[in-house]
Amino acid sequence: MSLLVRIYFNAVFGALGGLLGWLLFSVFGDKNYALDQLLPQMLQGGALIGGVIGYFVVSVEAIRDRSLVRFCRLAAYGVILGALGGAVGMCLGEWVNFKLVGQLGAVRDVKTLILSTLVRGLGWMFLGIAVGASEGVAARSLGKLSYGTIGGALGGFVGGALYGLAYLKTAEQSSNSGVWSATGLVILGACIGALSALVRGVFQPASVKVLRGWQEGREYPLDKSDNLLGRDEHADIALFRDMKVEKQHAIIQREGNRFLLLNNDAPPETTRVNGEPIRHSCDLHDGDRIELGAIILRFQARAAQLRKK
Numbered sequence: 181m182s183l184l185v186r187i188y189f190n191a192v193f194g195a196l197g198g199l200l201g202w203l204l205f206s207v208f209g210d211k212n213y214a215l216d217q218l219l220p221q222m223l224q225g226g227a228l229i230g231g232v233i234g235y236f237v238v239s240v241e242a243i244r245d246r247s248l249v250r251f252c253r254l255a256a257y258g259v260i261l262g263a264l265g266g267a268v269g270m271c272l273g274e275w276v277n278f279k280l281v282g283q284l285g286a287v288r289d290v291k292t293l294i295l296s297t298l299v300r301g302l303g304w305m306f307l308g309i310a311v312g313a314s315e316g317v318a319a320r321s322l323g324k325l326s327y328g329t330i331g332g333a334l335g336g337f338v339g340g341a342l343y344g345l346a347y348l349k350t351a352e353q354s355s356n357s358g359v360w361s362a363t364g365l366v367i368l369g370a371c372i373g374a375l376s377a378l379v380r381g382v383f384q385p386a387s388v389k390v391l392r393g394w395q396e397g398r399e400y401p402l403d404k405s406d407n408l409l410g411r412d413e414h415a416d417i418a419l420f421r422d423m424k425v426e427k428q429h430a431i432i433q434r435e436g437n438r439f440l441l442l443n444n445d446a447p448p449e450t451t452r453v454n455g456e457p458i459r460h461s462c463d464l465h466d467g468d469r470i471e472l473g474a475i476i477l478r479f480q481a482r483a484a485q486l487r488k489k
Contacts, residue, residue, distance in 0.1 A: 182389065182399030183381040187374050189240050194335075194373025197236035198365035201229030201266075222271045229365060230266015230307045234258035237373045238314045245395070245420075249413035257318040258311065265310020269336065272303040293345075300344030301337040304368060308336020312376040319416070323403030324380065331379030332372055339371030386439055386481045388432070393475030394421045402439065407432040409472060410444075424450050424473030432464065432479075439464040439479070446472075 205225045238258030242251035312332020316325025346364030384401040400407075400417045409417045410429035417432075419425045430451055431442040440461050441453060448457035452471040453464070464470075466481040 190373035190377040191370040193236040193240045194369035197233035198369025201232040202365045226266040226270025227263040231263035234262015261310045261314040265307040269306035297341040297344035301341035304340025305336040308332035321404045327380040331376035335372035335375030339368035388477040391476040422473040
């Protein structure tokens with residue numbers, strides 16, 4: 181269920197980013213530009229759309245944690261990398277589409293339809309890659325970087341292709357062009373957000389789920405070699421509102437397929453695994469209950485979950 185919740189939030193925030201990007205482009209873009217101004221318009225539009233989608237998708241975890249510091253840090257990466265990816269993606273997709281497909285004129289046969297959607301899908305794939313990679317760069321996590329990039333690329337391609345279909349509908353129904361253009365960008369943002377979350381969730385090596393305490397029911401992926409748990413704003417697994425939890429309480433360290441809980445100088449009585457105080461470190465196995473202060477987490481190994489299936 182936690183993976184579905186993560187996909188849902190990413191899709192909703194990505195869709196909001198696409199809608200806001202369309203609104204900004206409608207306000208700041210020049211609808212009556214000359215042909216020689218096509219490239220600057222595409223750069224501006226792609227940067228606006230990509231930056232806003234990146235802003236929402238990359239910062240969604242910080243928003244859910246209600247962490248202002250993490251939000252600012254993640255959002256900054258999302259805006260910058262999303263804007264770069266969006267500018268490249270829109271220019272590539274629209275320019276190549278203009279050169280290859282636009283020369284066919286008003287002909288709307290199957291070949292034109294397929295070519296147009298594929299070109300735009302490939303173009304917007306760059307935005308998906310940028311957005312998917314942003315969170316990994318911000319978190320300094322190779323796992324988030326690789327899985328997010330793959331998921332973002334898939335989301336950008338699928339969403340871009342659907343955006344291309346909506347764009348063709350715009351040409352056919354000029355009176356409803358704004359509606360179809362907005363719909364295409366909403367779908368684009370939702371696809372990038374949903375598929376980046378899906379790929380990360382499917383391939384994450386392990387996770388911890390909050391059974392009691394702050395963000396009860398929330399599941400956090402363990403996709404870094406060292407995952408910090410505590411009340412610190414920069415913690416990978418932020419556990420707020422419990423003063424018995426230290427700012428940098430513990431670390432879950434990954435060594436191949438092995439996971440260890442390291443007590444980071446916190447009191448042993450507030451650091452327990454299956455009820456046993458942990459002074460230094462202990463191995464974690466699927467289903468282990470981790471108690472940090474009054475917060476209870478369950479360690480979930482992906483290998484064990486696959487065996488159960």
